[in-house]
Amino acid sequence: MNEQRPITIIIIIIIIGAVLLTKLFLIQVVDDSFLKKAESNAIQRVVDHPYRGLVYDRTGKILVYNYPIFDLMVIPREFQVGDTTRFCEIFKISKEYLVETYTAAKKYSSVKPSPLIKQISTTDFARIQDFLIDYPGLFVMTRSVRSYPQQSAANALGYIGEISSNQLEKDSSKYYKQGDYVGLSGIEGYYENELRGVKGVKYKLVNVRGVDKGSFKDGEFDTASVAGKNLVSTIDLELQQYGEMLMAGKRGSVVAIEPKTGEVLAMISAPTYDPNLLTGALFGNNYMELNRDESKPLFNRPIMAMYPPGSIFKIVQSLVGLQMGVLTPNTTYSCNRSLVACHNHPSPVNLFGAIRNSCNPYYHQAYRAMINREVSSNTFKDTELGLNTWRESVLKFGLGSPLGIDMKNEKGGSIPSSVLYDKKYGEGRWKYSTIYSLSIGQGEMLVTPLQMANLAAIFANKGYYYPPHMIKAIDGDPNKIPEEFRTRKDVGVDAHHFDMIQDAMAEAIYGTAARAAIPDITIAGKTGTAQNPQGEDHSVFIAFAPKENPQIAIAVYVENAGWGGRAAASTASLMIEKYIRREVKRLALEEYVLVGKFM
Structure with missing residues (x-):
């Protein structure tokens, strides 16, 4: 009886080992969910917003083109700031605005990026870009806004603006996300589907400090954005x-x-x-000021x-x-x-x-x-x-x-x-x-x-x-x-x-x-x-x-x-x-x- 006990223990150990090896095999080879979770902690999904289509007059003169701007994005879990006063001075925002925006971003998601400062001009971006490395969890997303070289036909051309919650609810295509821009009036509104283009996606590897370490798997899963269609208007x-x-x-x-x-x-x-x-x-x-104007320019x-x-x-x-x-x-x-x-x-x-x-x-x-x-x-x-x-x-x-x-x-x-x-x-x-x-x-x-x-x-x-x-x-x-x-x-x-x-x-x-x-x-x-x-x-x-x-x-x-x-x-x-x-x-x-x- 005592002689059989070691054999029984060995068998039990072998069985337990086999179970553990099988489970490990399933986790590492068959089931890649853990791998995905691990990768998701190091991979940043960045939406590549397309350039909006241009608008010309009937003779080929440009009426509307795109002007680059930058959104400063924040990943709350990774964001660290020591001297709040210095941060606000660098980025020209108030402490109240920083707290309010960061709180809203954290409420949305602690691991997904949210806009911290929107529509930064090229001049301001040039001023702040060297400071970004000092603040983990921050990165810049490039967008574009409309520019009108002729300053003419405002009511006919219309304008774009940030999409509202009501518009998001009605978006059956699920194309838009909160913070996206959409045509709200005039030609911009009517031809939104033609002008908006197709979004792309880029996956980037980042380290624990949020520093960009290059493309994930050499861009294998990236998709390029497609620019919107150009319009020739009938306007002379x-x-x-x-x-x-x-x-x-x-x-x-x-x-x-x-x-x-x-x-x-x-x-x-x-x-x-x-x-x-x-x-x-x-x-x-500016919209509120124009809207209050008694002459009703809008x-x-x-x-x-x-x-x-x-x-x-x-x-x-x-x-x-x-x-x-x-x-x-x-x-x-x-x-x-x-x-x-x-x-x-x-x-x-x-x-x-x-x-x-x-x-x-x-x-x-x-x-x-x-x-x-x-x-x-x-x-x-x-x-x-x-x-x-x-x-x-x-x-x-x-x-x-x-x-x-x-x-x-x-x-x-x-x-x-x-x-x-x-x-x-x-x-x-x-x-x-x-x-x-x-x-x-x-x-x-x-x-x-x-x-x-x-x-x-x-x-x-x-x-x-x-x-x-x-x-x-x-x-x-x-x-x-x-x-x-x-x-x-x-x-x-x-x-x-x-x-x-x-x-x-x-x-x-x-x-x-x-x-x-x-x-x-x-x-x-x-x-x-x-x-x-x-x-x-x-x-x-x-x-x-x-x-x-x-x-x-x-x-x-x-x-x-x-x-x-x-x-x-x-x-x-x-x-x-x-x-x-x-x-x-x-x-x-x-x-x-x-x-x-x-x-």
């Missing part, structure tokens, strides 16, 4: 800058479109701002401001009436000022004369003929049916809803329906006398400057338009822009109706906007004066030129500047001359607009 920088100069010190909008393509040549929102203010470390402070007026169209809408009324068969070129009405006020001109007038002289009583009577067509024995019902039929025709002109431009936050204006008046006055309690102000583009009707410029393009094209858009090509390929911007939209009015309309608009220049005439360039246009209950009326003008072969369609709104034949018409005329001739020779008219004494 020279025209854009000229328009911004003309609108300096004023409030309003200028939108110019190439009629045959829908490409936006200029989009001016006045007052504007230097887009470089919304870049870099001072983004937050408000993108061309696509967000809504006004009554005024007399400009008479052209739409004329075309709808012609297509309905209610009007003909020879339809004649007297200028009966007991119906609505008007200015002095010959009476009676036919449709051509009504457009040329902008006769309010003519359109009061013509609109009534369109609305009250005696399709019902009930007067109230007849007006309701007529209004809804008329409205369907007007909506085809791109009014009453957003045109779908490639920018965020576009407003659609309003073309009222019977539903609105039923709510306002009660069903069966309104009739033509309630809504006659719509006949001359007033009342509850609202449009945006972009929609008005698009109307000018429709008149130039004799009945069709391409949705206005800001991008001409993506990565050099014009076929990569969204399909909807290459899809023609017809407004449902026969082309031959536009012949007389164009002739009348050309004559109207000499009737109500003589100062807008350009020698040797035939402009077809229409003035308007949009009523403003809060103050002086707004000056409005739309036009296209040359009449024989339209190259530019334009809408100008100058707020609180009165009659459309002055401020708006003069501005539009100068813009047309600048685009077609590339220079302006009517210096007296230019000075008149720059001074801005229109009333």
Whole structure:
């Protein structure tokens, strides 16, 4: 019995040893989880942020490029600082900021990097880089912010900023992380997916002090970032800058479109701002200051401001009436000022004369003929049916809803329906006398400057338009822009109706906007004066030129500047001359607009 005991002990030892060896084999060879955990303590995963795509104007001039900045990252567990006061002096931060940021980083993760100081300029980075080795747990991540060499087209181009928590929650692609930058408005926002590029990842070996010891496994697992796609915008920088100069010190909008393509040549929102203010470390402070500005420079007026169209809408009324068969070129009405006020001109007038002289009583009577067509024995019902039929025709002109431009936050204006008046006055309690102000583009009707410029393009094209858009090509390929911007939209009015309309608009220049005439360039246009209950009326003008072969369609709104034949018409005329001739020779008219004494 005693002789067998050593054998039993040996067997037990052999079994235990075999178990231990097997476990060791599994840990070291089969299961690499411990290896990974060990490596993770020495490997630093660094995201390689791609360069954002560049933006050019239609002639190849650079509008937006990237400027390098640096984020100072911290790994809380490794971070050590002896003299806090000296650290804060070197990095130009307060002790409170250091404590707050470090606490937030530690709360997020003690082993993962978090930003300690964001958006350090190249100058400041050059000053601090030699001190980084003294502080374990710190390293620098290179990023880029936008820079605008031309300081122009701020509202159209938009800006980028740090992604919000709400945007992160909605990011189904999981592309973004807290602290990433994203396009927030304008072209930057709409074309975010094209501009942002693809992130890369680099794995680096670091020692216990966080000092970089080179790539992990010679970069076997690294992936390179892919730069964003470059965009060629439709903007003509020279025209854009000229328009911004003309609108300096004023409030309003200028939108110019190439009629045959829908490409936006200029989009001016006045007052504007230097887009470089919304870049870099001072983004937050500058944004708050601009947002508090009573003149609202961040408000993108061309696509967000809504006004009554005024007399400009008479052209739409004329075309709808012609297509309905209610009007003909020879339809004649007297200028009966007991119906609505008007200015002095010959009476009676036919449709051509009504457009040329902008006769309010003519359109009061013509609109009534369109609305009250005696399709019902009930007067109230007849007006309701007529209004809804008329409205369907007007909506085809791109009014009453957003045109779908490639920018965020576009407003659609309003073309009222019977539903609105039923709510306002009660069903069966309104009739033509309630809504006659719509006949001359007033009342509850609202449009945006972009929609008005698009109307000018429709008149130039004799009945069709391409949705206005800001991008001409993506990565050099014009076929990569969204399909909807290459899809023609017809407004449902026969082309031959536009012949007389164009002739009348050309004559109207000499009737109500003589100062807008350009020698040797035939402009077809229409003035308007949009009523403003809060103050002086707004000056409005739309036009296209040359009449024989339209190259530019334009809408100008100058707020609180009165009659459309002055401020708006003069501005539009100068813009047309600048685009077609590339220079302006009517210096007296230019000075008149720059001074801005229109009333």
